[in-house]
Amino acid sequence: MSELIIKNGFVFDPLQGIKGDRMDIAVKDGKIVETSALSSPKTIDATGMTVMAGGVDIHSHVVGPKVNVGRLFRPEDKLFKSPHKSPTCNRMEMGFSVPSTFKTGYDYARMGYVFVNEAAMPPLHSPHVHEEIRDTPIIDNAAMPVFGNNWFTLEYLKNNEIENNAAYTAWLLRATRGFGLKVVNPGGSEAWGWGLNCANIHDPVPYFDITPAEIVKGLIETNEFLGLPHSVHLHCNNLGNPGNYVDTLESLKLAEGYAPKNDFGREQVLHLTHLQFHSYGGDSWGNFESRTKDVMDYVNAHDNITVDMGQVTLDETTTMTADGPFEHHLCSLNHLKWANVDVELETAAGVVPYIYSPKVKVCTIQWAVGLEIGLYAKDPMRTFITTDHPNAGPFTRYPQVITWLMSRAARDETMKTFKWLERTIDATSIDSIDRELGLYEIAQMTRAGPAKALGISNTYGGLAPGMDADIAVYALNPEDMPSDPAMIEKAFSRCAWLIKDGVVTVRDGEVVEEPAKRTVWVDVKVPENAQVQRDIYEHFLRHYSVKLDNYSLFEEHLHNPRVIEVDTTQ
Amino acid sequence: MKTVTLTLTNPSELFIEGQNITPDNFAGRKAAEIAALDVWEGKQKSPLGKYFTVEGDGGATAEETKIVLRGDCTRVKRIGQQMTAGEIVIEGNADMYIGGWMKGGKIHVKGNVDSFCGIGMEGGELIVDGNAAHHLGSSPRGEWRGMQGGVIRVAGNAGNDTATFINGGTIVIGGDADIHISTHGEGGTVIVKGNAKGRVGGQMVKGDIYVYGTIENPLPGFSMVDEVEQEVDGETARFAHYIGDLGERHPTSKGKTVYANLYTKL
Numbered sequence: 003m004s005e006l007i008i009k010n011g012f013v014f015d016p017l018q019g020i021k022g023d024r025m026d027i028a029v030k031d032g033k034i035v036e037t038s039a040l041s042s043p044k045t046i047d048a049t050g051m052t053v054m055a056g057g058v059d060i061h062s063h064v065v066g067p068k069v070n071v072g073r074l075f076r077p078e079d080k081l082f083k084s085p086h087k088s089p090t091c092n093r094m095e096m097g098f099s100v101p102s103t104f105k106t107g108y109d110y111a112r113m114g115y116v117f118v119n120e121a122a123m124p125p126l127h128s129p130h131v132h133e134e135i136r137d138t139p140i141i142d143n144a145a146m147p148v149f150g151n152n153w154f155t156l157e158y159l160k161n162n163e164i165e166n167n168a169a170y171t172a173w174l175l176r177a178t179r180g181f182g183l184k185v186v187n188p189g190g191s192e193a194w195g196w197g198l199n200c201a202n203i204h205d206p207v208p209y210f211d212i213t214p215a216e217i218v219k220g221l222i223e224t225n226e227f228l229g230l231p232h233s234v235h236l237h238c239n240n241l242g243n244p245g246n247y248v249d250t251l252e253s254l255k256l257a258e259g260y261a262p263k264n265d266f267g268r269e270q271v272l273h274l275t276h277l278q279f280h281s282y283g284g285d286s287w288g289n290f291e292s293r294t295k296d297v298m299d300y301v302n303a304h305d306n307i308t309v310d311m312g313q314v315t316l317d318e319t320t321t322m323t324a325d326g327p328f329e330h331h332l333c334s335l336n337h338l339k340w341a342n343v344d345v346e347l348e349t350a351a352g353v354v355p356y357i358y359s360p361k362v363k364v365c366t367i368q369w370a371v372g373l374e375i376g377l378y379a380k381d382p383m384r385t386f387i388t389t390d391h392p393n394a395g396p397f398t399r400y401p402q403v404i405t406w407l408m409s410r411a412a413r414d415e416t417m418k419t420f421k422w423l424e425r426t427i428d429a430t431s432i433d434s435i436d437r438e439l440g441l442y443e444i445a446q447m448t449r450a451g452p453a454k455a456l457g458i459s460n461t462y463g464g465l466a467p468g469m470d471a472d473i474a475v476y477a478l479n480p481e482d483m484p485s486d487p488a489m490i491e492k493a494f495s496r497c498a499w500l501i502k503d504g505v506v507t508v509r510d511g512e513v514v515e516e517p518a519k520r521t522v523w524v525d526v527k528v529p530e531n532a533q534v535q536r537d538i539y540e541h542f543l544r545h546y547s548v549k550l551d552n553y554s555l556f557e558e559h560l561h562n563p564r565v566i567e568v569d570t571t572q
Numbered sequence: 573m574k575t576v577t578l579t580l581t582n583p584s585e586l587f588i589e590g591q592n593i594t595p596d597n598f599a600g601r602k603a604a605e606i607a608a609l610d611v612w613e614g615k616q617k618s619p620l621g622k623y624f625t626v627e628g629d630g631g632a633t634a635e636e637t638k639i640v641l642r643g644d645c646t647r648v649k650r651i652g653q654q655m656t657a658g659e660i661v662i663e664g665n666a667d668m669y670i671g672g673w674m675k676g677g678k679i680h681v682k683g684n685v686d687s688f689c690g691i692g693m694e695g696g697e698l699i700v701d702g703n704a705a706h707h708l709g710s711s712p713r714g715e716w717r718g719m720q721g722g723v724i725r726v727a728g729n730a731g732n733d734t735a736t737f738i739n740g741g742t743i744v745i746g747g748d749a750d751i752h753i754s755t756h757g758e759g760g761t762v763i764v765k766g767n768a769k770g771r772v773g774g775q776m777v778k779g780d781i782y783v784y785g786t787i788e789n790p791l792p793g794f795s796m797v798d799e800v801e802q803e804v805d806g807e808t809a810r811f812a813h814y815i816g817d818l819g820e821r822h823p824t825s826k827g828k829t830v831y832a833n834l835y836t837k838l
């Protein structure tokens with residue numbers, strides 16, 4: 003019987019509407035309980051500190067083959083940037099933008115995070131994803147297989163066979179021990195196999211003759227047909243190009259008319275990820291500008307959509323995405339090294355290093371676009387903090403992103419370093435925004451909101467009795483916030499305490515314990531579907547490089563599972 | 573200038589990682605404090621004094637500190653790594669990474685050095701009286717930002733992959749160079765006074781290479797454009813002038829395409 007009481011902190015729990023009240027949080031056997039349920043607890047004094055649920059990251063690339071390609075082809079990302087082994091941790095840590103699995107787990111824990119959703123799992127390589135999940139300490143992980151360029155999906159949706167597509171989707175979630183439906187550049191990554199791309203959401207995919215718009219709508223229908231915890235998670239077409247806000251608005255409008263159907267408290271039918279990369283105006287790099295206002299006006303007015311930021315952190319980082327054609331395009335812009343891979347019937351991927359420099363106008367405009375998303379958000383429960391790690395910057399910069407959102411002075415300080423400050427101000431609205439977010443809003447954007455959008459808010463992202471005892475305590479006094487924004491960043495970088503599953507995991511910013519981590523996946527029961535079984539058999543016989551028997555994840559690859567069950571047969 | 577003399581009296585069984593042997597680290601330290609600095613033999617950390625006897629104190633700054641290494645340093649790596657000023661004299665041979673990521677000051681090796689010497693160099697001078705092995709003045713693995721500045725002079729021969737991704741600075745090789753010179757180069761100068769084996773200037777965008785002797789297997793991506801007279805390393809000579817690598821992208825400057833230049837002595 004392990005009991006713990008976190009006494010007298012300022013508690014921020016948006017899932018319960020608690021806004022900085024001084025409260026005690028009680029823990030018993032890994033769960034949050036009523037304080038009356040404790041007999042002789044160990045006490046943590048949180049007087050003058052901020053108490054939140056453990057952080058939940060809705061979109062981050064931390065495990066799997068393309069992350070590992072990034073690690074392998076960027077030894078310079080580790081050179082002189084890797085700390086010697088921390089005396090309190092079990093394993094060595096290394097890497098900056100693509101950290102080792104060990105450093106990933108430790109650094110998330112140090113920031114007070116407990117759950118990270120791997121944003122893109124190539125289904126064929128799911129064993130690699132799960133092996134790295136096992137090797138990433140402390141944090142619970144889920145991983146989303148990619149569907150937007152999958153031959154099965156394209157064929158079923160082309161014929162408008164939602165029920166068959168749903169049966170295939172359920173099969174693939176089980177085969178990969180996946181969590182939800184990720185869609186990357188729908189149709190475009192398949193077109194990349196032909197050396198092409200989909201120019202807009204109505205540009206049909208070669209051979210399959212289905213448009214990105216039809217793929218997205220079909221997947222939303224599939225997702226709601228199954229009633230999955232999370233919604234369709236979309237990296238929409240035309241990422242990173244001037245003028246792409248038009249495509250983004252068109253993609254967002256695809257969700258119109260759909261309502262969420264699920265038992266998990268999720269209220270959106272579409273999550274549009276790393277919105278920063280999709281909110282650009284202009285028609286060239288010369289007149290590149292922010293159109294965040296247009297996009298966020300739409301997001302604010304539509305309750306069935308959630309978004310995350312994809313904030314540019316102005317670092318040297320490593321871009322990696324299943325958007326194969328985009329990475330080729332990026333390499334032709336910066337002439338750095340490029341890795342490219344085709345994943346058979348499923349997806350593609352590319353990796354290119356990138357330097358977001360405060361001396362480059364496009365980069366500083368991108369920085370402003372990202373922050374405008376957070377600052378224009380009317381509902382922080384639907385707008386989440388991410389850096390699309392490591393694409394716009396490493397996740398270890400979340401504390402800095404939080405600080406920029408909370409402090410106009412911090413933004414001004416950063417803007418002083420811009421070479422093209424005037425042009426950045428002209429091309430964006432960042433200088434006209436005085437809004438400073440508070441701790442409650444930060445709690446919405448970093449734990450309560452993402453947990454709700456992922457459909458896991460009964461377990462993660464809050465502090466109600468019965469939930470996992472994942473609690474982060476930050477050395478920040480909401481009644482006496484530091485005037486120096488650097489102190490906010492410091493507090494969020496290294497939490498005073500992290501309790502994970504009731505275990506004191508981080509103390510004074512150092513990892514002191516490595517409690518068991520979990521793999522969270524979604525098991526969907528669907529009626530027997532002979533046609534889909536036959537289609538799977540046929541495609542494996544004719545087109546895959548592996549046999550069907552060797553494709554599904556073997557049990558030994560799955561580490562400490564937490565299964566979320568969905569039954570569509572009832 | 574104060575001189576610290578390190579004499580290798582108790583040679584290591586494995587190789588020593590000696591990145592602490594720099595004027596920057598010795599400056600402001602007494603002999604006994606220098607002897608207490610860390611070096612690694614394999615994964616074991618030991619004080620420098622376990623292997624070397626230390627005589628003399630460091631100067632007030634790196635600039636005022638000279639280090640002399642005596643004894644057989646064939647198994648000592650990373651001497652002068654990341655140094656910014658001051659002087660190092662190695663009386664015999666030394667191992668890998670000598671003068672790696674050097675920013676300033678001077679290193680003089682009287683014997684031979686192994687691979688990766690002067691990699692990622694930004695400034696200063698690295699003089700080797702004997703031969704250098706591979707990756708001389710090259711970029712560190714994976715890194716596309718190679719040598720930025722400074723001078724490397726090797727009196728003898730150099731191995732493979734000299735000056736990969738060179739961006740600036742000068743490398744002079746008195747003898748022959750093996751394959752791969754200035755691969756992916758975008759600036760800087762490499763002078764080979766002997767012969768070059770082959771793959772000279774592959775994927776080179778910008779920068780200069782001089783070969784006084786022969787190139788056994790020249791690349792087809794270089795095309796001869798004219799003959800020129802030039803002063804190179806203090807002497808004037810006539811060269812055949814090639815541009816390339818024509819298979820690579822090239823920037824434009826003032827309306828003209830910029831190529832890498834390869835000169836072979838006539």
Ligand SMILES: [Zn+2]
Binds near residue numbers: 063323393
């Ligand atoms: Zn992503």
